[in-house]
Amino acid sequence: MTDTWRYLQSDGESAAAGLAGDEFLLGAADGPALRLYTYRSHCALVGKFQNLEAEVDVEFCRESGIAVNRRPTGGGAILMGADQLGIAVVHSAAAAGVPEHPKEIFARYGGAILAGLERLGVRGSLEAKNDVRVNGRKIAGLGVCRGEDQRFLFHTSLLVDLDVDLMLRVLKIPAEKISDKLRARVADNLTTVRRELGRPIALGDVREAVRAGFAATGHAPFERLDFAPAELAGVRRIEEEKYRQDSWIRRRTPTPDATGASLRKTPAGLLRLYLSLAGERIKDVTITGDFLCEESAVLALEKSLSRLPAEPAAIEATVARHRESLGGIATADLVGAILEAVAEARKASSQGGSYGCFVDAR
Template sequence: MIPALRLIREDGVSDRYGLAGDEVLAARAGEGRSPATLRLYTYRSHAALVGRFQTVEHELHLDYCRSQGIAVNRRPTGGGAIIMGEQQLGVALCIPGQRDATYGNARSLMSRFSAGLVSALQHYGIGAAFTRKNDLEVGGRKIAGLGIHRTKSGGILFHASLLVDLDVPLMLRVLNTPFEKISDKEIRNVSDRITTLNREHGSAVEMDAVREVLADGFRSAWGAEIESGDFSAGELTAIDALIHDRYATTEWLFRQSKVTDADGFARVKSAGGLLGARVATAGKQLKAVYLEGDFFSSSGAIAALEGSLRWHSTAGPEIRSTLEAVYARYAADLASVPIEALQEVILRAIAAAAEDADASDPYGCFVEPGREEVAVAAAVGSHPKSNIQYPQSSGGRQEEVAVAVAVGRKG
């Protein structure tokens, strides 16, 4: 299907440049103006990226980001907020697609895109599997976030963020989570739900080596020749224009969805012990569920339960069906957690969230490691809901070019 892929390697890119680059490559691939490209890159530490439709104030601690020089931006792909930096590898596969192609192959495309990552992880002896909406998991713990964006031209952007390593305390400070404090317990809680390549491999691996293994993984999964390359002058010009028009604007960063974010908490007593559930919802969808209590179960089983309910309908029958599927996989691990009690506590938490739908400070989509970006202290504007100041479009194209090149691209 794709005979050859251009491979672009980059490190330390800015948020604007990183995001605009992916979108330009996909759009131009759809137009037949750019070759199919695999971009393997890192952002400058650190950057927080929200999903396309998320409300940035709900997902991130903006004041903390500002105080630490952590860039904030919005991806073209969906899903939850993520933190990116030099230890999270951005993977962007940009292919032509077709303007008249259906969405019908989206699911199989995601599976095939994931195959390149799965193949690479196998190289390190790590067995990963694609689950639900945007997760690649190892033993129920998320190791990569995935997303697809189809551009107007029909070009397809497959984006993934592979966690080679992760600063969990930093992530907890950046993302708006239900955890009340940054303690060892909370850090362990997160570590039970997400993992990294280094952790699974048992030792630190070099980012450059990971990149080459990934390129091999995509070569194997796609049967495509890999040819090293770089952006063309035309692509860089288009990236600059898109930074100016979108990724450097407060309009893009602070856009609002009409879907209401909310959060809720409930606790029930069950035969297995006290069971608590915290949920973050977006309209009628569960963004995230966090389970707690004094029951006995494996962390992998609890992570699998939570992962299976990310970006899931809030409807009771559908939740029950999903719970039953996880219980079938982890029957022994979940023996002390009655499914009826679990369903009840989740539904109560959802009901509490519905009552709290007008809450002014809902949680974000917390356990969603993902992408990245970097702060760019250029022309700044402030948002009325935050003290944070972010770049906004200045209209100065040449100035923006300088920012993109000098700040966005290392070296």
């Protein structure tokens, strides 16, 4: 671990620029890099395979000026801003002494973060494989992604502080679950650096401590090299081509946990439906198939079904309202397919109740 580490630092990154910067570093054929940065308050970032609309209240975000985007790493949705430190490590497992397996990567760089926290007097541990916790309360969530080659991106959101109410508003939690009790439970299950210290501390001081934690665990020396103008052009390109594109941000993936699917051959064509549940409500529906119908009509129906009670009467009434715009697909076929998917999702719903990276409503 005698490589010189490139060190980058910035604040107030837009959601797209912050993510594009990490990806630029991952694609560069350089040595190791540590980037400690913050996003402009606020942005909501979902995990690579999450459905944005199912995880985040997109309408609230739009009204509130909160940017939304998708990370290349896995895990749940996070709220980022001036009080959450983004920690990105880019390295190659092909280099000597560099961890290769995800568990080793989490342990190595999670350990560096713990060393940084300890310098502030905050003693934590790495738990549940990839959470940094302090006295059982989550203070940081970790994620890793790796492409075809051996280079990987380790990413963390470290809570220096957090507006819990705003996070609960941003995450798409069913209204009936939002309560003082839930808020208290969420606030009790997570913690922040400021809360642990019991005093205000500047984010810059936390950043310095994290940097020192990396150095103390053998990830040094550092050379401060922020993005050069030519590199910034590359970052902008990734930003424009990926992180500002709806095809990435709003990418739809069937969500497997607590998800049901149904496949039905109807006189109008094949109907395939994916559905996820949040409690007793429909969280998200994706309707596909080879039947003839305007895409906008399908999207409108999907939107109407979202957050609807997963009950036959409510589903029938909603589908009936859209009947005229749905071409030859019979209401009974569509309702039947939805109920079938609901039944399947209920079977899997014992794993439900988790919202974002820091909220467990179970």
